[in-house]
Amino acid sequence: MRLAPRALLAAGVLMALPASAQQSDTTLLVAARALSFLQHAPQGEVVVGIVYQPRNVQSALEAQQLYGAMEHGFHAGTLVLRPQLVDLDQLTAGGIGLYFLTAGLGRPAAALVPLSRSHQIPCVTTDIAQVTDGNCAMGVRAQPRVEILVNRTAASATGMAFSEAFRVMITEM
């Protein structure tokens, strides 16, 4: 299901959480850089599935910001990143190369696990609890220092393999 970002704006989420939006910006920047150490990074046109819940303020805000960044496609060389909003209640894997699991989804996020595993789609989140619960393979924290947490079981199940030089520098569980 695709939702117009303006609909999210109408929900007033930006008014609700301006400070946390700023923090997640930096966190997601770190997350993207960490993905460069995947042994098989996606190439060509990649659709980024932004997994969110429209009624969840925190999740919807993050989803809106990600969508806005990719709204017109992100071109670099031969690669184009395109966003696709994915409602957690109506999950899809069609054409998606990477999941961004938005923060604040709680236990219902476990619904993503069978899909990401069966389609071998990597998952990244800022919500560390989703990593410890095994719902997403990689979590990042940017403040006060960069921390990267990888759930080895979840990573293996979704085909995420990192270089050894990277593995020895992160926290695994």
Add this chain to the structure above:
Amino acid sequence: MPAATRPYLFMLSALVSCTHGVAHAQSIDYGALEQLFQEPVTASATGSPQRVADVPANMEIVTAEDIRRSGAYDLPGVLRHVAGVDFQQWTSNQAEISVRGYDQPLSQRVLVLINGRQVYADDDSFTPWSALPVELGDIRQIEIVRGPGSALFGFDAVGGVINIITYDPLYDNVDTASVSAGSQQLAQGSATATLPLGKAGGLRVSGGARSDQDFPNAAATASSDLTGRINQRRDANLDATLRLNDSASLRVEASTSSVRENLFTSGYQYDFDHFDTQSVKGQLSADGVYGLLQLTAYTNHLDQNSTVGVLGIPVHLSDRISVVQAEDVFKLGASNTFRAAVEYRRESTNTSPITGADVFYSVISASGMWSWQLSPALALTDALRVDQLILGRDGYTPPDYPFANSDWDRNLHQPSYNSGLVWKLGDNDTVRLLAARGSLLPNLVELGSLLAHEPGLGISGTPTLAPTVVDNYEIDWDRELPQLRARLRTAVFYQFTDDMTAVTGAVLPSPTGVYVTPQNIGDSHALGTTFTLTGTLPEHWRWGANLRLERLRDSFSAAAATNADLADPRHATPEILANVNLGWSAGRWESDVYALYQSRTLGLSSNGFTAATQITVPAFTSVDARVAWQLNKHLGLALSGQNLLHAQQLQTSGEPVQRRWLATITAGW
């Protein structure tokens, strides 16, 4: 585009760059890791890549920006203001660097490497800084470990380790050139260029040349050799990396350098030396299910010609080192990182000025490291290395020589270790408990390659010297001060040095007179503390301050205690060493000021082989500064100065240093 989406755009840009198929797997991409973790990354503490805040060692990293903004034109000048680093400027081209005291002419206790290749000259246990084949523009970062690092690097890393990391042409595109002119007829040129090697490699070529006139003969010391002498230096380097496949790369480095310079020797006399070096290194790196594997082989050749030499006879030493290393870093489970390594090393040096013989050794080493992440906040790292050294000598022995070649048939087994507990107390505090042991091998000059004889008096090394062993124990505490945008680092350390060596002192009878040889003279203890504060101010300012307090106590033999053996670290190490710096940058402008204070010391000087005199070096403050203006995208101008407070200033027991001005034009493309 809405402002709120810009950070995501930046994030996506990074994601795009990572999905170009650029594999970071085969070797350490320092730039990418630093960008990710937002702090420097190093492998110089344990052999495994680590964030500098996590290393089980007292470490500091000097970045390329620090190098540029130091205003220095050579490596010792860059290191001068680093906390805990001792700096002694003996000639305009010779500065000696030590860590935590014990600095001296031809300083022995810090192992210096370029990309892990030893450039420390262990034929005579010193670092010929001006002969190091590297340009400042080549350097990504300089990694300084305070305290022994022998469990990783082997012999000679007893006081500290300085590993100079250059840009990797596979990842880093560096193109820069500069010309400088300054006082004392200083002229310097330097250039670095990076070329792609198809889509899977890169080549960096660099070189430089420098000349200047040395300090005038102004002090009443044995400095007559200085008058009118011109120091000259030039070097050339080639560095190529090829990606062999997605998991392996090959890096080849080759270098040559040539230096003619005044040199203050470990005998506390001036000489004029020629250094010529060549090196070739190959390193195969691979990352896979077996871990991060590296196979390294290199050979160094150093020719050293001393004009004054020994007993007035010129000395020519030709030293060759060949090293083969294999190591694997791997992670087992989620919490345990290991490093296993083996190494073979062979070094050989001729005897001089009496020729016809070689002194040599082979070293076989095995080492291991285990880093155990006990909890998210607590990590314990232990490293152990065992070196077996087989010493030998073959060739001519003088008729009255008190040794036979068989006296060199010795085996040494030397263990070394590093152990560190890193405990993160919340987000802002880190405590380290560190213990380490390192060994300083008697160098080949001390072991017999120096061999001179005049009627009644001979000078020789001796095969009986014991290695110098240094034990270091320390507690470190780092505290982030986010409200002040600053970081405080403190350390308290105790070092025990067992069996220090002096270059002279023992007298052996021979049928026609005596031979003077080096000897082990006793022990030394050092107790010290360091405080380092660094920070930034909003917008344009950065600042730093560091203080080291250290006191040494010696237990030397009776002769050595009188300085007759030319060893007096206790009085030559300042009890107070302090630095402050303030930097400002805005738009096209950068300016930085550095001040150094050193308390009173007593240094040695010698007019003859064993006649040492003690010279008082009063406490002093010196100031360095740099102002730079970037004209446009490609051109920059800088004016820098060193020792600006006085035209001349006594900083060692040698010649007074001079104020120096330097103007530099830098081009980048």
